[in-house]
Amino acid sequence: MPPKVSSAMSWISSSVVICLQFRPLLLFVFLDLCVASLGVTNVEYISHYNQHNFTCEGWKGAPEAAAGNCTRYGRNGALRCYGGIRNLPAIPEPKMHRLQDIIFCGWPKHTFNPITDLQPFPKIRSLIIEYSEMREFVFDFPEMFYLQSINISWTNLSQVNARTFKRVHALRVVDLRWNKLVQLDGPLLLPRHFEELYLADNPWNCTRNFKWLLVPEKGAIVVDRDDIICMDKKYRDRHMLTVMNFKVMLRKECQTHDDLQNCTCTMHHIIPKTHIPLYTINCSNLQFRTMPSYIPTNTTTVYLNDNEIIDILPLRNNPYYRHVVDIHLDNNRIETIDVLEGGYWFEHFRLLSLRGNRLQKLPVYALDNALDGNLDANLLLLSGNPWQCTCIFIMRFREILMKYNEITRDAINITCTYKNSSPVRRASVLSLTREDVCKPEEEPKIYPLDMLNAVLAFLILLILSKLAYDYYYYKNFGRVPWIVMKLP
The missing domain is CATH 3.80.10.10 (Ribonuclease Inhibitor)
Structure with missing residues (x-):
């Protein structure tokens, strides 16, 4: 027995002999004080x-x-x-x-x-x-x-x-x-x-911060941490440690790339069975002039709203965006999406939001082909752009909006502007007819053909009037028309 413990036990034994001289109640009180003074309260206790x-x-x-x-x-x-x-x-x-x-x-x-x-x-x-x-x-x-x-x-x-x-x-x-x-x-x-x-x-709601479970000095005391299951809607039936590990990995990955340091990186889902994490990257309102050149693998949703982006070419040729199915590009400076035509992304996207940009026209036939062959397409938002009310484009555009009305859900808010009109006129695309946009803006009220028809009608009336006049004088006075008298 160690000397310190032996000395302590001897001291307790002598204390017990002294305490026997007191009343029973005082005995227990004194023993508790003795044990507490030695710190023996921390010894293992059998309930x-x-x-x-x-x-x-x-x-x-x-x-x-x-x-x-x-x-x-x-x-x-x-x-x-x-x-x-x-x-x-x-x-x-x-x-x-x-x-x-x-x-x-x-x-x-x-x-x-x-x-x-x-x-x-x-x-x-x-x-x-x-x-x-x-x-x-x-x-x-x-x-x-x-x-x-x-x-x-x-x-x-x-x-x-x-x-x-x-x-x-x-x-x-x-x-x-x-x-x-x-x-x-x-x-x-x-x-x-x-x-x-x-x-x-x-x-447990695993959308909350439980990353401390991964820290050895903090999480090690949780004996059953491997058995903790998430019950929130987002991560239901997933192991908490798995969710927290993915969150930590995503945070490190975003912090190590300059393009994403100010962005918010979150995990919005974990696929059952395969346990593949799906990420959302939010880089809105950060004055980006170009789309980030890098995003983490398994990113499916990207928010780039309220920036100054002009070019969306990365959606076609940047492999990091290949599996991004939802992209929000509202309130940027995008003037065309022609670069997406025929690309893999344009034929596999799920959500594309381009509200509040500078689009005037788009390749309607390419959009029709993409939406017709894309079974995953769920939402395409195009309102808030300065679309031009030109005859050929707007009529075809209107057909597309009506054909895919379940996907273009903001079609009722899409308006176009009549070119070179003063004052500026805007109209709802869905309410336009071919007669509204397929005739010259300043059409003359009288056409030359109408003028010729009017002259011919006047001459016919004149001839008929002269004929009636000559007939009247011949019938009543026996005088024939002057032209008849000159005939040989």
Whole structure:
């Protein structure tokens, strides 16, 4: 036996002999002080519940449950309460002070206040709360020197503060499985000698920051971290460590490339079975003049809104964009998309948003071919551009908008401008007809052919009038027309 431990045990033995001269109650108090002074409170403690295999399962069938009473087991050991603590005042205070293991089956309140609810048990070493409606701790645990094990399971506990267990100095084990915990603000602040933390079987939201689980000195205490499953909509049924590993890798990858240092890189999905991560890159409103030359592998969505981009050629010839299916390029300076014609990306995209750019025309036939053969195309947004109301283009463009109305969902907001009109006239493309755009803008009111027809009509009337006049005079006066008299 080491000298230090042997000396300590001898000191305790001599103290016990002295304490035998005191009353029994003082004996326990003195022994506790002796043990606490040597720091022996941190030695491994075997709970009475482990010895007797106590559990809360089926607690509602116990006789005490109807009255919400507690039952004490052993001389100094355990207190088990079913559905309440109504008979707690009937237990003598000295016996209460000696209790070391407390188990609450069906805690009757929605909250648990460690300061007041544990005040009757100053020497508690093990606390169990199971099968209850408890949702939160009202306050953090107070200064405690004996409590070594906390097990809270099968409750509605939904949040735990990082400082909740900080002042429980002898704490070694915390079991928080089978609750309703969704997130932790960060790693729990725990005593230096803490050993085991259990967090599995909770509906964790992995969109929150749990990257600290990957840090050895912080995550190693979580014994079951390999078994923690995400339950949020985005990462449901994925292992938390897998999700956090992908997030850390993505963050490093984005930070190491100059083009993306100011962008936001996020993981929006993990494909089931294959566990391939899918990324979203947001570089909006960063005054980009060109599209980033590099984006991480497995990026499927890119936001480049509110920049100064003119050229979208990378969508055709940059292999990093080959698997980008959703791209947002609203409010840039794009004047043409002709470069996309016949390219792989144009025939496989899912979403293309070009609202608020400088597009006046586009290759309608190429767009028709791309949309007709692209079964994945879901959304094409083209409103807010200065489209020109020219006869050939706008009529074909209108046909495309109507043909693919399920994809061009903002077609009702697409307008065009009549060229060289003063004042400037704009019209909804869908409301235009061929007569509206397929005739000269300043069409004359009288055509030359109309003038010729008018002259001929006048001459015919003149001839008919002269004929009627001559007939009248011949009938009444017998005078023939002058032209007749001159005929040979």
